[in-house]
Amino acid sequence: MKIDPKKPADLSAQIAQAIRDAIISGELIVDERLPSEAELSEQFKVSRPTVREALKRLAAQSLIRTQRGASGGAFVNRLSFEGAYSQQITTSTLLLSMNAVSFDTACEARFALERACAALSAQRRTADQLATMRAEVHRQSQPGLTDEAFCASDVAFHRALVDGAGNPVLSYQLAGAVEAMQPLMNMITFTARSREAIIAFHNQIANALEDRDSTKVDTTLVELESYTRQLAQDVAQQRRNPA
Amino acid sequence: MKIDPKKPADLSAQIAQAIRDAIISGELIVDERLPSEAELSEQFKVSRPTVREALKRLAAQSLIRTQRGASGGAFVNRLSFEGAYSQQITTSTLLLSMNAVSFDTACEARFALERACAALSAQRRTADQLATMRAEVHRQSQPGLTDEAFCASDVAFHRALVDGAGNPVLSYQLAGAVEAMQPLMNMITFTARSREAIIAFHNQIANALEDRDSTKVDTTLVELESYTRQLAQDVAQQRRNPA
DNA sequence: GAATTTTTATTTGTCTGACATTTAAAAGTC
DNA sequence: GACTTTTAAATGTCAGACAAATAAAAATTC
Structure with missing residues (x-):
């Protein structure tokens, strides 16, 4: 040395x-x-x-x-996943906030990754993880929930989905992608209208996972992705031109 | 502040x-x-x-x-992808080298991620990226290539495949997964026998990408994954019990 | 007057030495 | 032997100083 x-x-x-x-x-x-x-x-x-x-x-x-x-x-230090997580999140957040990455790019990466997990999750998800997802969906449908709480629940739902794959490396990588998108996601969940739609998607995903139907999970995630990107576009539009 | x-x-x-x-x-x-x-x-x-x-x-x-x-x-600093890359690689390497993650887990994550990219790459890959992949395959078939050089070329091939997706976030995340697996990958490519097989897989992938056949790319990657995991198991076995 | 050189001020990089605080082990006490 | 006190080692923090780099200002030269 x-x-x-x-x-x-x-x-x-x-x-x-x-x-x-x-x-x-x-x-x-x-x-x-x-x-x-x-x-x-x-x-x-x-x-x-x-x-x-x-x-x-x-x-x-x-x-x-x-x-x-x-x-x-x-x-x-034994580099823990916790430590790696937080680093990953900081880095990803900065990449997005400094406009080195567009929301669309982050969104695409996030859903590509999540769909990759979903296939494994349909095979391996535990009853416990499914219950977590159901519970989060239920929480999301509560009226009077703040945007922050809804968004946090949204993250928890998807994290349970990803954790179902039983691969901590994938969980860790997705954490960065999801966290980085949070600020804009918060804006998206603002209207009750979009919450309903998101909850419907979540229910579909949970049902498909219960049936271990990976194809159905995949198609639903594709729909959720295009819906999310559309909403993000609308939000961005509205910010530029608040009518 | x-x-x-x-x-x-x-x-x-x-x-x-x-x-x-x-x-x-x-x-x-x-x-x-x-x-x-x-x-x-x-x-x-x-x-x-x-x-x-x-x-x-x-x-x-x-x-x-x-x-x-x-x-x-x-x-x-404007956080560049370069900087983020190197951090990601350091972190991932440490996670694996400190045995917080098994090779199988890293391998699964890496191929899950790569398959996610492949679907996009089949749509978007440029002629240039395809040419890069062809060139790397050609290099890999050169006799007398060192293990390090073969391995570097292997990485370059897969990077070109992933870059074909045109999503820097995915490229960045895969970089970590691939780099972390390098030490064992080097062991794997030791025999000429496995090189041949790997080159065959690479050729199949390149052909499928040329045809923009995402299904074919996917199935080939699945085969390559199981082949890689088998080899890794053999190498580990051999290290425990060198006959 | 313009170009070049010199000076100067600012800022980071490094060093020295000191004291405060925390903590585990050693010494002392009952 | 169990408990308390002392001690030593280590990091955390501070103050002040000088070195080195660098850009702007000043002086000089043509």
């Missing part, structure tokens, strides 16, 4: 990369304690603040965690 | 979060310059090293970039 002494700038970035490489290569294993900041600063021949900046970079990527006190220090 | 003065620990994390929120909410826009470190330390009532640690956290997520000199400072 060494750094290039020729490039004087960005020492902390170089040190972070060196440690990162050591973690990825398996040189440092999960839960292993890194040398203390004082030792690292000796090892890399830099000051402690520089080492700390490097460690904070790694902490920002959830690669390490730190503990204070005797026998404390920086430890290699 | 404020921080809670009650929680004394992890000031840099709080400051990073405050700035991150400001970026996500749009309070700080792309290419906008943040206050100087000195100003930020005044504003948040902390020392400059603490501010710097916060900024390094954000830099690690590619949320900001810094420039030295007069009229330098920290600027909000």
Whole structure:
């Protein structure tokens, strides 16, 4: 684990990369304690603040965690799905909010992914997951539900659908796609009219999953996608030209 | 943009979060310059090293970039797909290498995703992308190709297929799945025998895409998936019990 | 007056040294 | 032996300083 002494700038970035490489290569294993900041600063021949900046970079990527006190220090993190989720969500949200990605593109990706899950979910979904979906649909039909609550329930419904596939990697990737679309989705669920339609779609999906009818799930998701994209277009139109 | 003065620990994390929120909410826009470190330390009532640690956290997520000199400072980054890619790859690689995810799970996710792309790719793939795929298949059939080169070409082939869908979000998500599987994929392509089979699959896929036959692409990918999983199982078996 | 060079001010990058806080282990006490 | 106190080690934070890069302003030269 060494750094290039020729490039004087960005020492902390170089040190972070060196440690990162050591973690990825398996040189440092999960839960292993890194040398203390004082030792690292000796090892890399830099000051402690520089080492700390490097460690904070790694902490920002959830690669390490730190503990204070005797026998404390920086430890290699077991990258949890939770941590990966939140990173994925932050990244996806930024990609969309900075207009690097259009809503249509995100929507297409999201439904393509969800349809991929649906096929597996029709095979594997548990009774419990189906019950969750039913419960969410029921909640959605409650009058007086706020847009935020409706939207959250919507997300929970689709998450249960995706979790039914029993593949955490897919769940994780979909989380990013769905979360990134939330702001506009909130706008979409504003009218009671569209809520009814969305609930109808959800019921169809739940029924199809109960029957383990993957084809029916797929066609319904296709319909829901085109409906969603239409609504998003209408909302965008209305914002440009509020009649 | 404020921080809670009650929680004394992890000031840099709080400051990073405050700035991150400001970026996500749009309070700080792309290419906008943040206050100087000195100003930020005044504003948040902390020392400059603490501010710097916060900024390094954000830099690690590619949320900001810094420039030295007069009229330098920290600027909000336009989160590029490139940056998002590399983050996604790092995260996915770690998830797999730390055994949080099995190869089978990653493989299933990868092919589910790829099949989702394939349907779109059959519609939209350009002649150029098809040519890329043909060229890669041709390279793969060259004798004397190293495993690394074969594997890189394999990745390039599938990337061209996925890029054919014309959806950068899907391309980005698949990148993570594929890259994470690389180490084992390298083991798999070791024998000339499996190379031949893989090339045959690739040819089938390319032909089907040329004909814009999405069904054929799909069935071939299903076959390739089960073949890949079988090989991975064999490799794992062999490593446990090298006869 | 225009082009070039020099100076200057600003900002990040790094270092030194210090103190505060947390925490586990060691030492002491009953 | 169980409990309390002390101690040492580690991270968290601070203050102040200098180095290096860089753009704008000032001075110089033609």
